[in-house]
Amino acid sequence: TYRFLNDQIGSPLYIAPLVGLKKSNFYFGYSYQIILNEILGFSTGTHVVTLGVDLFQGLSNCRCTY
Structure with missing residues (x-):
């Protein structure tokens, strides 16, 4: 599925700690998207879980990304 901004009702307004x-x-990582406008009647929010792995740690000795 996909979402396109122009096909939503009203103007979306969210906070996502x-x-x-x-x-x-x-x-x-975990996040919950909180809806703050009239779209609230159609959706109560979105849960997001993020998993990640650092790959290729030994390829560079540059300390600029720490």
């Missing part, structure tokens, strides 16, 4: 953890080369 995000919490994340990093353990070694692994990441975990």
Whole structure:
């Protein structure tokens, strides 16, 4: 599925607080998108879970990304 901004009712207005953890080369993140306008009658929000892995850590010795 997809969503296109022009086919939504009203003007979307959201707040999405995000919490994340990093353990070694692994990441975990959780977010809940809170809807603040008239779209609230059609949707109560969205849960987002993010998982990540740092790959290729030894390819560069540049400390600029720390």
